Amino acid sequence: MKRKSWHLNRRRxxxxxxxxxxxxxxxxxxxxxxxxxxxxxxxxxFAYGVPMPADDAADRMEHGWFPxxxxxxxxAPKMHDSIMPMREKITFxxxxxxxxxxxxxxxxxxxxxxxxxxxxxxxxxxxISIDQYLAQELGSETRFQSIVMSSMGGVNRPYRSSTLSxxxxxxxxxxxNKPAEIFRRMFGQVTPSxxxxxxxxxxxxxxxxxxxxxxxxxxxxxxxxxMDEYLSSVREVERVTERSKRWQNTPKPNVNSDALxxxxxxxxxxxxxxxxxxxxxxxFQTDSTRVATFQTACEEAGQTDSFPSAIGLATSSHKxxxxxxxxxxxxxxxxxxxxxxxxxxxxxxxxxxxxxxxLDNTLCFYGCATSRTHQSINYPIILSGxxxxxxxxxxxxxYGDHVPxxxxxxxxxxxxxxxxxxxxxxxxxxxxxxx
Numbered sequence: 001m002k003r004k005s006w007h008l009n010r011r012r013x014x015x016x017x018x019x020x021x022x023x024x025x026x027x028x029x030x031x032x033x034x035x036x037x038x039x040x041x042x043x044x045x046f047a048y049g050v051p052m053p054a055d056d057a058a059d060r061m062e063h064g065w066f067p068x069x070x071x072x073x074x075x076a077p078k079m080h081d082s083i084m085p086m087r088e089k090i091t092f093x094x095x096x097x098x099x100x101x102x103x104x105x106x107x108x109x110x111x112x113x114x115x116x117x118x119x120x121x122x123x124x125x126x127x128i129s130i131d132q133y134l135a136q137e138l139g140s141e142t143r144f145q146s147i148v149m150s151s152m153g154g155v156n157r158p159y160r161s162s163t164l165s166x167x168x169x170x171x172x173x174x175x176x177n178k179p180a181e182i183f184r185r186m187f188g189q190v191t192p193s194x195x196x197x198x199x200x201x202x203x204x205x206x207x208x209x210x211x212x213x214x215x216x217x218x219x220x221x222x223x224x225x226x227m228d229e230y231l232s233s234v235r236e237v238e239r240v241t242e243r244s245k246r247w248q249n250t251p252k253p254n255v256n257s258d259a260l261x262x263x264x265x266x267x268x269x270x271x272x273x274x275x276x277x278x279x280x281x282x283x284f285q286t287d288s289t290r291v292a293t294f295q296t297a298c299e300e301a302g303q304t305d306s307f308p309s310a311i312g313l314a315t316s317s318h319k320x321x322x323x324x325x326x327x328x329x330x331x332x333x334x335x336x337x338x339x340x341x342x343x344x345x346x347x348x349x350x351x352x353x354x355x356x357x358x359l360d361n362t363l364c365f366y367g368c369a370t371s372r373t374h375q376s377i378n379y380p381i382i383l384s385g386x387x388x389x390x391x392x393x394x395x396x397x398x399y400g401d402h403v404p405x406x407x408x409x410x411x412x413x414x415x416x417x418x419x420x421x422x423x424x425x426x427x428x429x430x431x432x433x434x435x
């Protein structure tokens with residue numbers, strides 16, 4: 001087709017907002033072929049479960065988490081008021097869980113939430129998380145294969161994980177938790193020292209692998225197995241290093257940080273969670289990554305345990321979660337977390353792309369691995385977005401207590417990446433979330 005004088009280039013950007021933003025799809029761009037669809041995944045987690053007054057309790061709709069009724073005619077409790085304007089872009093799921101972990105009573109939720117691994121007796125069975133499974137394919141064209149974030153940072157320790165993400169060998173991926181550092185990594189200039197470090201790291205890895213291969217030939221069977229596990233870790237570092245080298249000369253998106261309070265920390269919970277979610281929006285919007293996870297709080301004592309202070313509660317989130325009669329305060333706190341997540345998906349839905357909104361091209365999976373504290377069944381889950389990837393919303397879907405959550409992960413993998421029949425402990429897939 002001949003290009004007319006008024007046809008606009010799809011790659012033209014607007015710069016006045018502080019971030020170089022692509023123009024929305026306009027009729028004047030009709031002469032060009034549309035860009036390939038960008039499929040994205042977000043996995044979010046909150047700690048300690050939710051308030052669950054009995055169905056016949058007077059405060060059921062005032063303080064409960066789970067909707068009443070099933071299908072499209074459900075009624076959501078008050079704590080979900082903020083998200084209800086987006087009802088047709090969200091799905092509530094209940095009843096799902098990871099079978100092998102239903103008997104645990106400890107705070108292991110983040111460790112297995114996205115993996116479905118059997119960690120009840122040993123951590124050796126930890127496996128890849130669904131985000132990293134997707135990142136192997138979705139992350140091939142972006143600077144960062146995935147972005148892993150949490151309010152606590154790092155990995156913490158087994159059964160008190162401060163990351164949701166685990167690599168192909170089941171090793172935890174350290175989470176980032178400092179806004180200024182996250183922004184610098186995504187949008188700051190690559191310094192000469194960082195470039196030199198990549199070269200040095202590559203040389204060291206080459207030397208380690210060479211010596212290890214020579215040593216491996218002289219080891220017994222058990223030692224070779226241990227050495228293979230070690231070499232797998234080294235090769236993972238090698239892979240990340242080579243990826244970073246390929247991207248170091250590619251200019252990063254031009255993003256102005258003036259509107260972001262990058263110095264905030266978890267002692268100011270609302271401001272901190274706001275900027276962390278905003279960084280995730282920017283990561284997707286600039287196509288810096290297409291896979292991200294965020295653990296809002298760790299099931300561990302620390303700064304994140306004081307998040308209820310954001311709404312004037314002088315008690316820890318852990319203590320709140322053990323309330324069994326008066327749910328007013330814990331409901332206020334979970335409402336606060338819900339509102340923060342709602343603002344995040346609302347921002348995704350406000351950003352136009354050629355074929356819809358950022359939310360239409362991003363599947364958001366958000367929830368917890370306990371219903372009440374210490375009850376590792378009936379996970380509270382909200383699925384949102386992904387409309388352009390075949391997901392259809394507007395319902396509350398309830399499943400029996402024996403349906404593995406990994407069945408949903410199979411569906412997610414099939415819609416976002418290459419088809420698969422199995423993920424972790426799955427037994428089937430879940431098609432009710434699809435159109």
